[in-house]
Amino acid sequence: MSLTELYLGVDLGRSTRTAIVDGDGRVHSLGREPSRLESANDLVDGLVEFVNRTIRDTSGIGTIRSIGFGLPGLVEHPSNRVVMLPNLADVSEIDVAGLLSSATSLPVVLDNDANAAAYGEWRCGAAKGRSDFIYITLGTGIGAGIVQGGQLQRGARGFAGEFGHLKVTAQGLECGCGSSGCLETIASGPNIVRRTRERLFSDPAYSYSALAEKMRGRLTCEDVVEGAVSGDRLARAILAETGLFLGMTIANVVNLMNIELVVLGGPVMRDNDVLLDAVIHEARRRAFGPSFEACEIASSALGDDAGVIGAAIMARDAIHGSLDVAGRP
């Protein structure tokens, strides 16, 4: 019996996620554990250890042929260097892809996590068959993968798609990237929670919100979304405001690029019709009518797993020569 050929996707964030995918793109298993955030070396050591363990655990069902690796930072192409990893650690001195490759003796494809997720949605998700779309992921950070003319757009050095660091206000707050006024300081998961917490103190009328009690302990973005869905006024106000900024930024993209599809994914968008509706409303209001009419705004089909599945599919396509550096399948 010949063992099945498998591909491993890895998605690094505050937790590290893995996906095992076969040649047909079927997902065999998903894994997840917290990343080690104490230092850059700990982060990479933990990653290598988790990946090796996953490979060992898979040996019974097939052979892993290659690894696709996505992370939330600036990945230089074609050098494969991680230039910046703002929400995690400074790994710019470490050849992460090379380390992972020599530790596993497997080829490694490294890319920005939003590019990987966009690739996943493109090959087997909400953007299947499209050639001009943008995938936007909202989680700890906000990123995007841009496909135009049937080609993943990386820009001159590979840094394109930093949607979360588009400036949306001149009076904005300082951002983890060193600048200020970035969309991320408003619409990322942590910042949605931050704004919810702030609102409690700035407006006593909200002290009756069901979220107020949660704020003593751990409040998550999911709590805010659930609150909004069940009609909590504080949560609705926060998401309405989030939709305003996000929708405005998407209107800019629609006007700028005349894309046919915007896919919204990442943990913030999970079961979040309230935000989706607000975004669509605002984007419609702000974009050129004809451009907006030609564009669909939809939720991700792969959800939170888009990044890790996309990375695995990238690994598969790379080894079969159907993925070139430009990301052309």
Added chain:
Amino acid sequence: MDSRQIVGTTIAHFRILEPLASGGMASVYRALDIQLDRTVVLKILDADLLGEESARRRFLREARLASSLDHPNICTIYEIHEDKGVYYIAMQYVEGNTLKRTINSRPLAAPALLSISLQVADAVSRAHDRGIIHRDIKPQNIMITPRGQAKVLDFGLGKNLEEATSHASAEITALGSPFGTPAYMSPEQARGDRTDRRGDVFSFGIVLYEMATGKKPFTGKNHVDIYYAICNRTPPPVLDENPSAPPGLQAIIDRCMEKEPAARYQSMHEVLADLKRISAGLRFQTPVPDGINQPFAPVENVRRGWTTTIPGFFRKIVPGAGRTLSQMGGPAPVQETSFEDSISIPDDFPLIPGMHKSLAVLPFRALGSESESDWNFLLLEALVTELSKFKSLTLRPISTVARYADRAFNPNDVGRELGADGVLVGSVLRSGARVRVTAQLIETEGGGVLWAGKVDETLVDEVTGLDAVCQKLIEGLAGRQLGSDVSDLLQDESEEIRLDGVAMLRFSHDPKAVDALAAALVDSSSRVKAAAAEALGRFGASAAPAIAARLVDATDRGDFGTARFAAKAAGMIQSSEVLSPLLEALNCDDSLLASQAALALGDLGDERALPDLIEALERPDANVRFTSAQALGHLADPLSVGALEIRVREDDDEGVRAKAQWAIGHIKRVVSTTRSRSTGGIGPIRRPVSPEVAP
């Protein structure tokens, strides 16, 4: 289904009570929401009629968006349900008549017309702000409650229904659209073009015209004639139809009904502003001539009803008509006086010191939802008229005080602007037939509250009640009767009055005001507490001892609600006197108090708070960690960066992580700008001026 058949049945959690209407696409019922035990209006419509899936989704999305509209003049949509291809839309049940029935083919009187149009314009402009266009504004879609409140129905519904059918009927418009009301359409709508908020402006103009004349401006034997009239005809002037229509209304209607959208008002806000302008002008067309000490004489052309009751009022209040109770002029304040006895007032007005006394009576603020500005203005007129009979008093004319209506002002500034020695300000709170009027006489120089009082009255009818209120106020003023201490107002059982009392004291320079406000922090209402904290904050360091004492006392007593607001006030004043009570509050067990103290310490900007705040970053309560991170960001001391970095990495609350991340970025920026300004190291770091909470 026959609408009668489903009466009595239960659909989802609605029991159908009675049919209200049924149209081409929807049936409307009065129904009982069994879950919430409230009466609702239930609109049932067949989703198929909305057309394809995308149209249905859009319908739901927009209806849901409209359901987020929260405005007193918009009928609230409670919920929207879809079940097996049928939509159920539950909305607020509003008792009353449609505007159509209220108009009943006759012109409305000017006050009603203006009141309704202001309410509707406000509602529509609010909806436009939220991006919601009505597209079916007509008198049938506006309810008038028995109390005269207007409620606009069907936001987010009419438009969708209409759009959906217009696909199917783009050609049949010539024969008559099955939905929509042609008589209220804008020209672009009649032509089947894309419409925007300016379409609502046009339709609103038609409604205005109908209220002013009782007639529709564009009529015809059939829809085609009506469309033609809308696109090409100019309706007869309003004044031809109704000579007593408010002056200025014609111009507003004309501009609303411009055929070309670009020539119209571009937003409902502009319409609202113009309506307010003519409304104010009308209200202040006063029978009292400008000038002072005019001998009183009833004027023939004053408001209906008012002239007829003047003699009674006149008899009671005119100076010298019965100077029987001389003790009223005495100096000692009397606590509460009953006004059952008929009393009169002296010539002299003893309250404002000095020989020449000038007084400005400012328009009364309307509190609560039921106050009527017309009545409030009549009260102002009456007071000015009567007070100008005091020989020792020079009254500022109504035309000059009128501009202070409906806006916030500082009485001392107004007093100086008007060159008045004293300013009389007050408020009116209405609830059904009951009215409560409060007033304060404030000295322009020094800002002391010379007198404060309140009058309760049950209005048998509007005008006689007005007489009584006016009389009591003047008796109280002239005789220093009624409550003589502002702090009495802060004890009133009505929350609105207490709030207003606090609002008054905000501007006071009276040293007693600080103590009264500090006492108001203990109020049972958190709105009053919040207002008192805000007012105390304006006093600056002079309020520090009172705030510190209140903070310590409330913290000790475990009254954390009060302590929280005291901490908030402490953060607004720049005084080291509040530092140690705030540190104590930061370390207490109450989550919200400790958090408020942390925020206040950040605002205070005293680096002595640094160690406690860094320690508070480790507290089990996430609110405290969050607010401490914010405070440390404001203090901007690089010493705290290490502790904040640990939060960014390890905190299990993402909001705390985001706040700590911000604080680090903020501190770095402040430090680098400070460095670049001075070569001698970092130096003392001033509290940065930063956007507090963004967005």
